[in-house]
Amino acid sequence: MIAAHLPVLQIVVPLIAAPICLLLRRGSLAWGLSLAVSLAVLVIAANLLTQVLESGPISYQLGGWAPPWGIEYRIDVLNSFVLLIVAAIGAVVLAYARRSVAQELPESQQSGFYTALLLCLAGLLGVTVTGDAFNLFVFLEISSLSSYVLISMGRDRRALTAAFQYLVMGTIGATFIVIGIGLLYMATGTLNMADLGARLPAAGASRTVLAAFAFLTVGATLKLALFPLHFWLPNAYAYAPSAVTAFLAATATKVSIYILLRFFYTIFGPAFAAADITLQSLLIPLATVAVLVCSTVAIFQNNVKRMLAYSSIAQIGYMMIGIGFGTATGLTAGIVHLFNHALTKGGLFLVLGCVVLRAGSCRLDDLAGLGRRMPLTMFGFVLGGLSLIGVPLTAGFVSKWYLVQAAIEQGNWLVAAAILAGSLLALIYVWRVVEAAYLRPAPENAPEAAEAPWSMLIPAWILIGASVYFGVETSLSVGVASEAARFLLGGAG
Amino acid sequence: MSMLHRHFILRITTKLLMPFILMFALYVQFHGDFGPGGGFQAGVIFGAGFILYALIYGIDAAEKVTPPGLIRAVMALGLLLYVGVGYFGMFLGGAFLDYNVLRHDPVHGQHLGITLVELGVGTTVAATMITVFFSFAGRMRRGKRPE
């Protein structure tokens, strides 16, 4: 009986746990509940993915109302893959969170923190699972509002301004998405995404539809921090609590990319997205510039969290290049990179959280000599960094390999060169950290730093290990991603 | 405190109006399945009643009526009621939030389902409104008054 309800349980399990968390005033109790919930969510997501791979898309009618009138949860290869990413990162981050949160937040805020984290998780999963355009906006706002709260809980006062800036930008982005959905509703009279996809060709490329397309694209790119709409991201990631940074970096922008894919391919259809030549000529240059500029900016950062935040924007650029090509190889590359980067960046931010716990900050100067004092932590950073650069036998290599292939298929040598240049730039900024940690002596008055506790090291190493594992064994990541790309290009069905 | 003793008319009027405001909120709440109304509106009106009380009689007096801890619990309970109805429908063999299965007859089931869900919405919205007001107004009182 439960098997039939998995699509909705995916959302409502964290949703019902969130208010209970609020009622449990003790931080440790709230943490235990959240961890249990996130593990349940992970099991559900893994189950859904296997179900979808075996027997095709699943549809769930909320409240028993048949689509297109009722809200439909529709799970296909693409979103079950994204669900798995989000759920896995959620479980790992929650396992990690207890020590890190206990140090960074006062006891009185902790149950609120876990409530917000669960709501954010529920929102992100909801965005992914839903087949209804307006429902997508509601879940998007649930996840966004809770992520503003989570970011503002950072210790530095700049966390507040960062959260505020993100709130303003995020709300504008979400409002743009609502406008786009409203215009689509005007043109077709439906909100169900599959139904929209079926009806839009009949509505033709009227001005309403084109305006909707523009609003949705801009709204989603604001949310996923595509250059030049990325200004909210570096501060938000740099000043949020460590666990939050890892969680958001690995999930929030990825889900936004999923939204964009959904808009482009399910609602407007591959024909519309491909025919709109301005889109390709707009997305690819912006994404390429994102890769080059943000990788360069990352080199000059002194705060390692901020450095990785800029690197995230660059990596989002890679994904957008793949999506911008709109070919099977390009989409596969984009989706694989979405998966690989979630693992790599999540792992790196978790490792940084260990550094913050022991060294007290993540400024480059405070990392001096940490290689000897925290060998496991810093070795994790090195491996993650190699994956970020795209060294063979790491996950980052796989996705960049496909990306370069996609670029060469298109005869777009300039973009292929930019991808390689981006990797070289990544080498420089990762090297700066490695150099500080291993080659510089620790300062005289450095705080006594021991290895991070196991409860934090193990989750961090799970993600780092996964980012190496998926560099060797690619049948899951590339297999599912190419399946998803084929599905997207094969029509909305 | 001085303000409280001066504004005699305001205080009496508030006292007289309070039952009507709350009653109107309940009317909007329970009339929601026959005409315009529902949990959101009712919750806001209900919350507004308490906010008016707090404005006239002061936060301290209002917090005696609605202790912050209690309001926080009510806020969570309303949401739990909503999700709980959803789970119950699922437990009875329907989809999540399927009201048809709540009673033998789908019409009665729909009726019961929407009433309970809107009740959950109403309590949460009212509690949230009161919390939002108290957390802004209460902050000044705790001596963190901006210069």
Place this chain on the structure above:
Amino acid sequence: MADFPGLFNYWIVIVLMMTGFYVVIARGNLVKKIVGLNIFQTSVFILYISMGKVDGGTAPIIVEGTVGAGVTYSNPLPHVLILTAIVVGIATTALGLALIVRIKEAYGTIEEDEIFAKDEPE
């Protein structure tokens, strides 16, 4: 250009939208930014609400005697949708204002340029 104003609700929406957007971008005062954001969102509410109006339509409530009598109803769905969006808007406003209160306590000002100036020396 006989019917110049055309569907005048769109003009209202666009004017409000641009006003709000301009305030968000141009004002340095954080409270004013939130006000601008509210105007911006309100314009979308109006877009949706006016979208639901059907010419000659009445409130979509079934009263005895009107069932099947060829009564035209307005479309209630956009209103229901936007009720949700309004609630989201309230939550955003409350959260934004709460952040402003905290920012004021931490920095002593809510002017954007002064806040940036205070964070400058790192």
